[in-house]
Amino acid sequence: NAGVTQTPKFQVLKTGQSMTLQCAQDMNHEYMSWYRQDPGMGLRLIHYSVGAGITDQGEVPNGYNVSRSTTEDFPLRLLSAAPSQTSVYFCASSYHWPGPFSYEQYFGPGTRLTVT
Amino acid sequence: GQQVMQIPQYQHVQEGEDFTTYCNSSTTLSNIQWYKQRPGGHPVFLIQLVKSGEVKKQKRLTFQFGEAKKNSSLHITATQTTDVGTYFCAVLDTGANSKLTFGKGITLSVRP
Numbered sequence: 492n493a494g495v496t497q498t499p500k501f502q503v504l505k506t507g508q509s510m511t512l513q514c515a516q517d518m519n520h521e522y523m524s525w526y527r528q529d530p531g532m533g534l535r536l537i538h539y540s541v542g543a544g545i546t547d548q549g550e551v552p553n554g555y556n557v558s559r560s561t562t563e564d565f566p567l568r569l570l571s572a573a574p575s576q577t578s579v580y581f582c583a584s585s586y587h588w589p590g591p592f593s594y595e596q597y598f599g600p601g602t603r604l605t606v607t
Numbered sequence: 608g609q610q611v612m613q614i615p616q617y618q619h620v621q622e623g624e625d626f627t628t629y630c631n632s633s634t635t636l637s638n639i640q641w642y643k644q645r646p647g648g649h650p651v652f653l654i655q656l657v658k659s660g661e662v663k664k665q666k667r668l669t670f671q672f673g674e675a676k677k678n679s680s681l682h683i684t685a686t687q688t689t690d691v692g693t694y695f696c697a698v699l700d701t702g703a704n705s706k707l708t709f710g711k712g713i714t715l716s717v718r719p
Binding site: 526531539581596 | 616638640642648649650651652655695697699706707708709710711712
């Protein structure tokens, strides 16, 4: 199993550009989520999904879009990049409550995004 | 939703000292998870606690869920340089959405 994969690992964007951060998992997890991590702010939830076709907003959704057309993939789209979106982005997946499994979140390696 | 607080944000210890950190909530929690993130890495799951007063151990790490389920602690015995990193607690929303909310974390540095 590859676990959770994210591409790209690094990205530099100019203000106003758009791009998609890719996330995929091969563990058949229903739940997938995106977090951003900034110094002193911990991990803040951007968007999450409890299954294909179902998404919802987290704590900091503005400026980001998501869709979930398959169980495996959960891309994050930046519509018009701003310097405030400079951050490290993590994708994570887990089983969905309730169920007989552990609910540990498996994180991808992260994407380091700089917006100039 | 449920929120958790971790203070302070940074702690420095001498190698060999014990270390304890806490995760606090003003509301009763259904569960607590702990994660560790090494510098430059991604968060890695350590443990989940669900029962009042539950204690779990992993080698030199001891995790406890408070009797009132409003706080949790992580204790590291005889810290080593390999314990360096940021430790996060997180609470899982056991309602419809399985949302996981993280505390801000505590960054531990260990002086050799």
